[in-house]
Amino acid sequence: MANKDLTFPQVVFNPSTPTYRRHTIAWTSTSNPLLPLDDEPPLLDELDTPTESLPRRGGTVAAAAPAMVNRYLPFFQGVVLNPSTPTHHPIPGNGNVAANLDDEPPLLEELDIDTGLIWRKAVSILHPLRSVDPSLHADADLSGPVLILLSLALFQLMAGKLHFGIVLGWATAASFFLYFISSMLLSPGRGGRGDFSLYRCASLLGYCMLSMTIFSAVSLFLPRGGGLIFAVGMGFVLWSTRVCSRLLVASGGHGDEHRGLIAYPCFLVFMLFSLLVIF
Template sequence: MSFNAPPVVFPSGKNPATGPHHRPPSIPFHPNPNLPFMSFDIGSIPQSTSFSSPVYSGNISGTGIDFEDELPLLEELGINTSQIWSKTTSILNPFRLNPNPNLHEDADLFGPFIFLMAFGLFQLLAGKLHFGIILGWVTVSSLFLYVVFNMLAGKNGNLDLYRCLSLVGYCMLPIVIFSAVSLFVPQGGLVVFVMGVVFVIWASRVCARLLVELASCGDEHRGLIGYACWLIYMLFSLLVIF
C-alpha cells in the first residue's frame, strides 16, 4: 500500500541530505540612533594584576561623589556625641547653680534613650524587668509636664513636646545613678530612702531650672513646675526602692 506525499521544497533550493548546510549570512547589527546607549571607556580602567579587590579612589569621576568629604555615620543619623556628652556633664554636676540651658536648645532623643536603657539594665540586674514600664512612664510624664507647664505659662508658653521629652530623659541621669548605687545598698533600709530623696531632689531641681530658663517663661511658677518634676522623678525612684 503506497501513499502519495507532496515533495518538500527548501528555500535554498538544495536538499540538506545531499549537500552541505548553508546558513544565510546574518545582517550586521546597526544600533538604532533613537535609543540611548551608555558608552564605557574601558581603556581608562587600570588592569588588575592580582586577584585582590580593586582599590577605588575617593573621587569617582562622572558622579561627583567625594567620599573624603562625607560626614561620619553618626552625624548623618543626627547623633552628635559631643553634644550629648556636654548635656550629660551639665546635669552631672549637682553643685552647679546655673546649668547652661543653651546646650539643650537642640533637643534629641538618643541621649535620653541611652539613659533609659541603662536604667532598665540596672533594674534588670536587681531582678526587676521594667523596660516597658520605664518607656511608658517617661512618655506619660513628659506629656503631663508639657500640659502643666503650658497651662501655667499661658499664652507665653513656647515649650514643645519633643523638647520636653528630651529634658525629662536627660534629667533621668540622677535616677540612673541612684539605680546603679542601690545595687550595693541593702534594700528596704533607711539608707536607700535617704539616697532616693537626695537623687530625686537633684533631678527635679535641674529639670525645673532647665524648663524655666529654656522656655523663657514660667519663672513666677518655678515652685509649681519643680513640684511637678518632683512627682515624676519620685515615681521612678519608687521602682528602685521597691
C-alpha cells in the same frame, strides 16, 4: 525488534581553536529498547539543518553558529561570546565608587546626632549643686534621653527586674504630663514663650533622668528594705527635681517665680521612678 548499530555525525566545538571535527559515535538500540530507532529521522534532519551549510574540516564556525543561535536561541541574538577576550561592562552613573564613599558624611552626622553636644548636656546635669546652663539644652534631641533611659533599664535588669517597657512607657507618660502642666503655667499669655513644645519637654525630662540612672546603679550595692536606700533615693529625687524645674522654667521664658509650681509635678515624676528602682 532487531538490534542495529546506528551511526550519526556529531559536531564538537573546541573553545581554544574555533574549528570543528567530525567523528562517529556507535549506539545500539539495546541501550533503550523502547525507542523505535528505525522510525526516527536523523538528528540533522530533525534540526532542519542541511549538511551542505556546515563548514568543512579546518573551516571556522562563523558561518554556522549565528544561524543556529538565531534559530534556536532567539534571546542570544546579537551576543557574541569570545572566551579569549573578556569584556568589562561598567555600571553607568556610578563613576569612582571609592571616591564617592570618601566624600560621604559619617552616619551619625546624617542622622543629626551630635555626640559632643549630648556629652556636654549630660555633664552639665552631673553636678548637683552647680546651676545648669539652659543654653546647652536649647537644641532638643531624643538620642541622649533614649540612651539614658535604656541605661536605667539595663541597671534594673542587673538587679533582676525586667523594666524596659515600663521605663520607656512611664517616661512617655511623664513627658505628656509635664508638658500639659508646663504649657498651662508657662503659656505666652502668662508671659512665657510660645516655642515650648512636647519634643523639648521630652528631651529635658530624658536628660534629667540621668540622676535616676545613677541611683539605679548605686542601688545595686545598697541593702534592700533598709532606710539607707530610701534616704539615698530621696537625695537623687531632689537633685533631679532641682535640675528639671530649672530647665523647664528657662525653656518657657519665665523667671524663678514659677519654679516652685513646676517643681511639684517634677517631684512626683521622679519620686515614681525612685520607687520603681527601690521596689
